[in-house]
Amino acid sequence: xxxxxxxxxxxxxxxxTWAVGAQELCPEASVLTVLRHLPGRRVASLVETxxxxxxxxxxxxxxxxGNLRRxxxxxxxxxxxxxxEPWGVDDAGHxxxxxxxxxxxxxxxxxxxxxxxxxxxxxxxxxxxESGAMLDRTWTLDDELRLLVSRATATTHRCVDLAVARAAHxxxxxxxxxxxxxxxxxxxxxxxxxxxxxxxxxxxxPSGLDVGNMVAHLRRDAVLxxxxxxxxxxxxxxxxxxxxxxxxxxxxxxxxxxxxxxGLADTxxxxxxxxxxxxxxxxxxxxxxxx
Numbered sequence: 085x086x087x088x089x090x091x092x093x094x095x096x097x098x099x100x101t102w103a104v105g106a107q108e109l110c111p112e113a114s115v116l117t118v119l120r121h122l123p124g125r126r127v128a129s130l131v132e133t134x135x136x137x138x139x140x141x142x143x144x145x146x147x148x149x150g151n152l153r154r155x156x157x158x159x160x161x162x163x164x165x166x167x168x169e170p171w172g173v174d175d176a177g178h179x180x181x182x183x184x185x186x187x188x189x190x191x192x193x194x195x196x197x198x199x200x201x202x203x204x205x206x207x208x209x210x211x212x213x214e215s216g217a218m219l220d221r222t223w224t225l226d227d228e229l230r231l232l233v234s235r236a237t238a239t240t241h242r243c244v245d246l247a248v249a250r251a252a253h254x255x256x257x258x259x260x261x262x263x264x265x266x267x268x269x270x271x272x273x274x275x276x277x278x279x280x281x282x283x284x285x286x287x288x289x290p291s292g293l294d295v296g297n298m299v300a301h302l303r304r305d306a307v308l309x310x311x312x313x314x315x316x317x318x319x320x321x322x323x324x325x326x327x328x329x330x331x332x333x334x335x336x337x338x339x340x341x342x343x344x345x346x347g348l349a350d351t352x353x354x355x356x357x358x359x360x361x362x363x364x365x366x367x368x369x370x371x372x373x374x375x
Contacts, residue, residue, distance in 0.1 A: 085111050092118065092127040098144040099127055105174030106140055109181045113140065130184060137184040138171055139281075146177035147284070154219045154286045155182070158261065163215035166208055166280050185279045191268035195315035198268075201278070202319035205271055206326025208278045209298070213260040213291050223264055223289040225256060232343060237350040239359045243366055244343055251340065257332045262289035267301040292332025293341075298323060299334070300341030300365075307361050342366050 085106045087093040093103035106113070110133045119128040124144060131140045141148070152173045159167060169183040190201055229248050236244040263270065264285040272279050299320055306316035324334075342365050350359035 085113050086115075088115055091115060091129070092121045092123075093129075093142050096121070096123055096127065098124040099142045102144070102176060102178035103142050105176050105179030106142070106181075108174045109172045109179060110134075110138070110140065113138075115140075131181075133171075133181070135171060137186070138181050139168075139184050141180050141182075141284075143178050143180075148173045148180040149177040150221065151180055151284050151286075154221065155283050157217045157219055158212070158215060158283065158286065161215035161217035161261070163212045163217065163261070165276065166212055166278070167283060168279065168281060185272045185274060185281055187272040187274040187279070189269055190271040190273065190278070193273070195312055198311070199315055199318045199322055201273060202322035203326035204273075204278050205268075205298070206323040206328075208271070208280065208326075209263070209266065209294055210327050212263060212280060213294070215261050217261040219261055219286055219288050221287040222259060223262070223285075223287040223293070224259070225251065225254060225290060228293065228340060232340060232347075235344065235347045235351070237347050237359070239350050239356060240343055240347045240363060243363060244347075247340060247343055247366075251336065254333055254336055257290040257292065259288035260291050262287060262291065262294050264289055264293065266294035266297045268298070268305070290332045290337070291330045292334045292337035295324070295327055295330055295332070295334045296337025296339075297341040300338045300345060303338075303365050304342065304345050304362050307365055308358055339366055 087103060093099055113131040113133045116130040116132055119130055121127040126141055126143045128139055128141045131138055152170050155167055155170045168185050171181040173180050193201060229251055232244055263280055264287050270280060270282050272281055302316045302320050305311040306313045342362055346359045346362040349355045349362055
C-alpha cells in the first residue's frame with residue numbers, strides 16, 4: 085500500500101501516524117482519488133483492492149472499530165441491503181475499509197430524476213429506521229441541542245438561543261437506528277434501488293433528526309441556488325410521502341438542522357453570505373419569536 089506523496093495521509097500531521105494501518109487492511113491497494121479530507125480529523129479515499137473498489141478512511145481518533153460494529157449491526161438487520169459491506173478495520177482502530185457503492189449519488193441527479201428518486205429516499209430512510217438494529221451509541225435531542233449551542237456563531241447565536249428554549253418543551257421521542265448525517269450526498273442509486281453510504285455517525289436517535297436534516301438540506305440547496313426551488317419543493321413532498329408519518333416534530337428538527345447548516349456555512353466553509361441566506365429559512369414562529 086503506497087500513499088501518494090501529496091496525499092493527506094502524508095501531509096496531515098494528525099493522520100500521518102495512523103495511515104500505516106492501511107497496510108494491514110489492503111497492502112496491495114492503490115489510491116485512485118481523495119474523496120473527502122477534513123483536516124486534522126479524517127480523510128476518505130477511493131482505492132483499488134483485490135476485492136474491487138473500496139473506500140479507505142483514516143481517522144485521527146480511534147473510531148473505526150465502533151463504526152464497524154454499527155455498520156455490521158445494520159448489515160445483519162432487515163436494512164442490510166441498504167448499507168455497504170464493511171471489509172475491515174486495522175488493529176489500532178484508526179483505519180477502515182468498506183465496499184465502494186457503484187451508482188449515481190442522489191445529489192448529482194438532474195431535477196427530474198432527483199424528484200423521481202426522492203420518494204425512494206424516504207422509503208429507504210423508513211426502512212433504516214425500522215430495521216430493528218440496536219446500535220451501541222445514542223444521540224438524543226439534548227445531545228443535538230448541546231452541539232448546536234457549542235457551534236453557535238455571531239450570525240446564529242440569537243436564533244440558536246430561541247430554538248433551544250423552544251425545544252425544551254418538545255417530546256423526547258423513541259430512538260431508532262438512524263443515519264444521523266442524512267442528506268442528499270449520502271444516498272446512491274443502484275440497480276436494486278438506493279443505498280445509504282457514510283454511516284460513521286450512525287446511532288440510536290429520534291427519527292425526526294434524519295427526516296428534518298434531509299428536508300433542511302433540500303431547502304438550503306434551493307435558497308443557495310444549487311437546485312431549483314420547484315424541484316426542491318417537489319422532492320421534499322415526495323421524500324416525506326415515501327417516509328410516511330413520524331412520531332417526531334419534524335418541522336422543529338428541520339429548523340434545528342437549518343441553524344446547524346447556517347453555523348457550518350459561517351465557520352467551516354467561511355461563507356457568511358450563505359449563512360445569512362440559510363438563516364432566512366428559519367421561521368420566526370418556529371423559534372417562538374423573531375430572531
